[in-house]
Amino acid sequence: MSGDFPLPPILQTPCSSEPVLITQGAEGRLYKTTYLTPNLPCALKYRPPKPWRHPTLDARLTKHRILSEARILSRCRREGIRVPGVYASDEVGGWLMLEWVPGAPVRVRINEALGDRQSGIEEDEGLKDLMRRIGKAIGDMHAVGVVHGDLTTSNMMLSPKPLNEVDGEPEGQKGCLEGEIVIIDLGLASGSLLIEDRAVDLYVLERAFGSTHPRAECIFDQVLEAYNGTFKQAPAVLKKLEDVRMRGRKRSMIG
Numbered sequence: 001m002s003g004d005f006p007l008p009p010i011l012q013t014p015c016s017s018e019p020v021l022i023t024q025g026a027e028g029r030l031y032k033t034t035y036l037t038p039n040l041p042c043a044l045k046y047r048p049p050k051p052w053r054h055p056t057l058d059a060r061l062t063k064h065r066i067l068s069e070a071r072i073l074s075r076c077r078r079e080g081i082r083v084p085g086v087y088a089s090d091e092v093g094g095w096l097m098l099e100w101v102p103g104a105p106v107r108v109r110i111n112e113a114l115g116d117r118q119s120g121i122e123e124d125e126g127l128k129d130l131m132r133r134i135g136k137a138i139g140d141m142h143a144v145g146v147v148h149g150d151l152t153t154s155n156m157m158l159s160p161k162p163l164n165e166v167d168g169e170p171e172g173q174k175g176c177l178e179g180e181i182v183i184i185d186l187g188l189a190s191g192s193l194l195i196e197d198r199a200v201d202l203y204v205l206e207r208a209f210g211s212t213h214p215r216a217e218c219i220f221d222q223v224l225e226a227y228n229g230t231f232k233q234a235p236a237v238l239k240k241l242e243d244v245r246m247r248g249r250k251r252s253m254i255g
């Protein structure tokens with residue numbers, strides 16, 4: 001199934017497996033397809049032309065975003081941060097071909113684990129361990145000078161370790177909280193070593209987490225605790241987070 005949209009030109013050449021439309025976001029679409037061989041799955045991130053924008057401006061924006069995401073992903077990979085690898089890109093065609101990350105978004109796994117529980121969440125060691133892995137993944141990314149710009153539990157995948165490297169694609173079992181955190185969607189990411197930028201990154205996640213998983217807010221401190229131990233300036237970032245929260249509160253009081 002390719003959805004109700006015409007396929008991007010790059011996916012129009014016949015191939016053995018039909019591309020599958022995974023999501024349609026505000027700016028682009030994400031397809032699951034294959035790269036070079038039929039058994040290497042990949043994610044194609046496509047930004048179609050926006051007819052409501054001036055064509056020259058639109059082409060420039062698309063080019064900038066594709067190149068910027070490709071650069072920051074490559075930089076993270078070079079530094080050993082777990083993000084999807086970049087297989088290919090075409091800034092004029094508006095696409096980025098990325099390593100397919102098996103598993104599910106962290107948001108889905110947390111919601112499955114919460115189920116309809118109203119209590120006992122604070123004692124859930126599986127969920128708390130997941131929170132700590134999230135804190136560590138963000139700290140490692142910040143340590144190499146990258147801020148994400150849009151941290152949410154949808155922009156992190158929980159990817160089970162392959163049981164068998166030859167089998168390739170293990171789909172994590174429903175409700176399973178094992179696996180490694182892979183940060184995705186670095187479209188708004190940038191290089192920064194500023195304490196303030198890192199604190200804002202954490203604040204964005206804290207707010208998004210509170211509204212997506214209100215019942216699990218009580219274990220969010222595990223993210224920050226784990227973050228604290230990841231690099232030298234982490235305690236200063238957490239201190240700054242208190243100011244950022246205060247500003248956020250003032251702003252929402254003023255309206």
Ligand SMILES: Nc1ncnc2c1ncn2[C@@H]1O[C@H](COP(=O)(O)OP(=O)(O)OP(=O)(O)O)[C@@H](O)[C@H]1O
Nearest residue numbers: 023025026027028030043084098099100101154185
């Ligand atoms: N490399 C990948 N491997 C597997 N799934 C992916 C990959 N990249 C993205 N996805 C899936 O596609 C969804 C959308 O991806 P992404 O957030 O990168 O696209 P986007 O167009 O920037 O989305 P949005 O408009 O929501 O910001 C993700 O939530 C995830 O479920």
